[in-house]
Each structure stands twice: as structure tokens, then as C-alpha cells.
Amino acid sequence: MDKTVNQKAWFLVLPVLILVAFSAVIPLMTVVNYSIQDAFAGEFYPLDDKLMWFRELLEDDRMWNALRRQAIFSATILAIEIPLGVFVALHMPKRGVWASVCLVLMSLPLLIPWNVVGTIWQIFGRVDIGLLGYTLDAVGVDYNYTQDALDAWVTLIVMDVWHWTSLVALLAYAGLQSIPDAYYQAAKIDQASRWAVFRYIELPKMMGVLMIAILLRFMDSFMIYTEPFVVTGGGPGNATTFLSIDLVKMALGQFDLGPAAAFSIMYFLVILLISWVFYTVMVNLDKREGN
Amino acid sequence: MAWMAWTWPTAIFFLTIAGLLITFTILALKFPETPRVGVLRIETTRGDRLFITLLGSAFINLAWLGLVGANQPYALIVCLIYAAAVFRWV
Numbered sequence: 373m374d375k376t377v378n379q380k381a382w383f384l385v386l387p388v389l390i391l392v393a394f395s396a397v398i399p400l401m402t403v404v405n406y407s408i409q410d411a412f413a414g415e416f417y418p419l420d421d422k423l424m425w426f427r428e429l430l431e432d433d434r435m436w437n438a439l440r441r442q443a444i445f446s447a448t449i450l451a452i453e454i455p456l457g458v459f460v461a462l463h464m465p466k467r468g469v470w471a472s473v474c475l476v477l478m479s480l481p482l483l484i485p486w487n488v489v490g491t492i493w494q495i496f497g498r499v500d501i502g503l504l505g506y507t508l509d510a511v512g513v514d515y516n517y518t519q520d521a522l523d524a525w526v527t528l529i530v531m532d533v534w535h536w537t538s539l540v541a542l543l544a545y546a547g548l549q550s551i552p553d554a555y556y557q558a559a560k561i562d563q564a565s566r567w568a569v570f571r572y573i574e575l576p577k578m579m580g581v582l583m584i585a586i587l588l589r590f591m592d593s594f595m596i597y598t599e600p601f602v603v604t605g606g607g608p609g610n611a612t613t614f615l616s617i618d619l620v621k622m623a624l625g626q627f628d629l630g631p632a633a634a635f636s637i638m639y640f641l642v643i644l645l646i647s648w649v650f651y652t653v654m655v656n657l658d659k660r661e662g663n
Numbered sequence: 664m665a666w667m668a669w670t671w672p673t674a675i676f677f678l679t680i681a682g683l684l685i686t687f688t689i690l691a692l693k694f695p696e697t698p699r700v701g702v703l704r705i706e707t708t709r710g711d712r713l714f715i716t717l718l719g720s721a722f723i724n725l726a727w728l729g730l731v732g733a734n735q736p737y738a739l740i741v742c743l744i745y746a747a748a749v750f751r752w753v
């Protein structure tokens with residue numbers, strides 16, 4: 373069947389274009405403008421060295437340290453959440469009442485707003501009144517997330533795993549559900565081991581949704597702000613000051629709009645690069661599956 | 664527009680990008696894009712290669728600023744070489 377080609381259809385995209393212009397393009401342009409000027413008392417003054425803020429940030433350890441902490445955080449939670457999510461999905465009931473019960477229970481953490489999750493864990497981990505902190509203290513573990521950097525890290529990572537593993541599990545579960553029974557029957561005839569079934573049937577079929585899960589979890593964790601802000605506030609010291617926490621400190625705490633704008637642009641470029649890589653890999657996986 | 668704190672350098676920067684986008688749109692209309700597979704072993708169209716060029720150029724400029732730290736305009740020469748390479752081989 374021939375499809376009608378009508379280029380006027382492009383005008384239907386116009387509302388989205390206008391929306392994106394207001395929510396993304398114009399603010400981004402403004403940030404670029406700010407990044408080469410010095411803001412003082414609501415006025416902007418030109419810099420002698422236009423690239424001064426970029427130069428300062430690239431030479432200073434502050435942004436690199438935040439980037440390093442951010443990379444470690446994202447890598448850690450991905451290394452935990454993806455295998456754990458797949459493991460959970462593999463062991464969820466395939467059909468029946470329990471499947472629904474599991475799905476509802478799994479999705480509960482996803483429904484809780486970020487700042488509430490932060491507050492829950494902030495209280496949960498407290499040594500004086502929190503269940504977790506109090507119990508750990510009672511059994512003799514020296515745990516205090518407000519004073520010990522490692523404890524703060526463990527708390528944040530466990531919190532993120534608690535909050536988001538369900539997302540990975542639900543996506544993986546959806547991927548598993550779409551595998552026809554014929555594959556499993558064929559594997560049974562060949563007497564394939566459990567590992568072989570996972571490696572050659574389930575994993576390839578889940579690859580598409582897993583890439584989406586990795587992308588979503590990576591982006592979310594790379595831009596994480598609310599939860600660590602509520603739980604540790606970036607502390608102790610700067611131990612959990614991730615990129616967006618550092619950026620907000622710079623932009624709103626110190627009111628250094630110029631350097632913060634330069635910081636934002638570099639942050640944005642890193643995110644754009646990684647998203648593009650993920651997107652390209654995803655599209656190419658789809659194409660290979662199609663062939 | 665005052666709140667956007669426009670300056671001439673940034674205005675020229677965005678006009679250049681807008682100009683590139685318009686040019687490539689017209690090119691795409693006149694000479695329809697055909698995807699091809701290059702050294703990255705991914706299918707790219709002319710527009711994809713423009714995106715790769717622009718994103719790469721941003722990193723080249725940052726790397727130049729961080730590693731060399733002077734004569735920033737020369738980074739643009741590296742960008743042009745990079746652009747030619749992308750459009751030829753990617």
C-alpha cells in the first residue's frame with residue numbers, strides 16, 4: 373500500500389517545538405550567555421578573558437572530584453541494580469494472582485517521591501531514632517552516615533538500590549514475558565542447562581529492554597540530586613557531593629552564575645555524549661534483531 | 664530579552680549553529696540523505712555526521728582549553744580537520 377506523503381504534516385510538530393524552545397532551548401542559550409560573563413547584583417559584565425570560567429573549572433580539582441564521585445556512584449548502582457533486577461525478574465511468578473501481587477509490591481518504591489525517599493532513609497539510618505541505624509549500633513557496628521564517608525556512601529547506594537531496582541526488574545520481567553514458550557520447549561528438547569537457557573534465550577531477548585533500563589538508571593543516577601541532598605547534603609565534608617549538588621552549591625549557594633553556567637555546559641555535554649552513545653547502541657541492537 | 668544577557672560572541676555562535684542546521688535541512692531536501700556505514704560501524708546520515716561533528720568539536724575545544732590553554736581559535740582548525748574526517752569516514 374502506498375502511503376500518502378504530505379510535508380505539511382511537519383506543522384503538527386510545531387506545538388512540541390514551541391514547548392521545547394521554552395523549556396530547553398532558550399534556557400540553554402541563556403546558560404551559554406551567562407558562561408562568558410560575570411554576574412554581579414543582577415547585572416552582567418563582560419570578562420576580559422571570555423573563557424575564564426571554563427579555564428578555572430578545568431584547572432580546579434573541584435569539578436573533577438565531583439565528576440569522579442559521580443562516575444563511581446553511577447557505576448556502582450548500575451553494577452548492583454542491573455544484575456539484581458534481572459535476578460528478581462527471573463524468579464518472579466510468570467502468571468496468576470502472585471504475579472500481580474509481585475508487580476504491585478515491586479512498583480511501590482517507584483511511586484514514592486524522591487524527597488520522601490530521602491527523608492525515609494535519613495530517618496531510617498539515624499543512630500538515635502532510626503530503625504536501621506539504631507539496630508546496627510546495638511549489634512556493635514560503628515555506623516554513622518553523618519560522620520563517616522563510607523557509611524554515607526553505603527547508605528546512598530542501598531537507598532538507590534531500594535528505590536530503583538524494581539524498575540530494572542519490571543523492565544526485565546516485561547522482556548521475559550515476551551519470549552514465546554516455543555523457545556523454552558526447544559531448549560528442553562535439547563536438554564539445555566539453566567545457564568544456557570539464560571545465556572542464549574533469555575539474555576538476548578531481554579537485551580533491548582535492558583539497554584533502556586541501563587540508560588534510564590544511568591541518566592537518573594548521573595543527575596541525582598534530591599535524595600543525597602536530603603540524606604547527607606553532600607557530606608560528610610564533600611564525600612557525597614555529586615555533580616548536581618556541587619552545581620547547585622555553586623549557582624545558588626555562592627551565587628556564582630558565570631562559573632555555574634560553564635559547569636552546566638560541560639555537565640550537559642557529558643550527558644549528551646553518553647546519551648548519544650546509548651541511543652546509537654540501542655538503535656543498532658534493534659536493527660540487528662530486525663535482520 | 665535582557666534577562667538572557669546576550670553578547671555578540673554567543674549570538675554569533677548560535678547563529679552559526681542555526682545557519683548550519685538550516686543549510687543541512689535545505690541540503691536534505693535537495694539531495695535526500697542516504698545512510699551509510701562507516702568506521703564506527705553504525706549507520707549514519709548527513710545529519711548524524713553533523714551532530715557527531717558538533718558534539719566532538721565541543722570536546723575538542725574543551726580539551727584544547729584544558730591542555731593547551733592558549734590560542735583558542737587554533738582549536739577550530741583541529742575541529743575542521745575532525746569535521747572533514749567525520750564526513751569522509753564515519
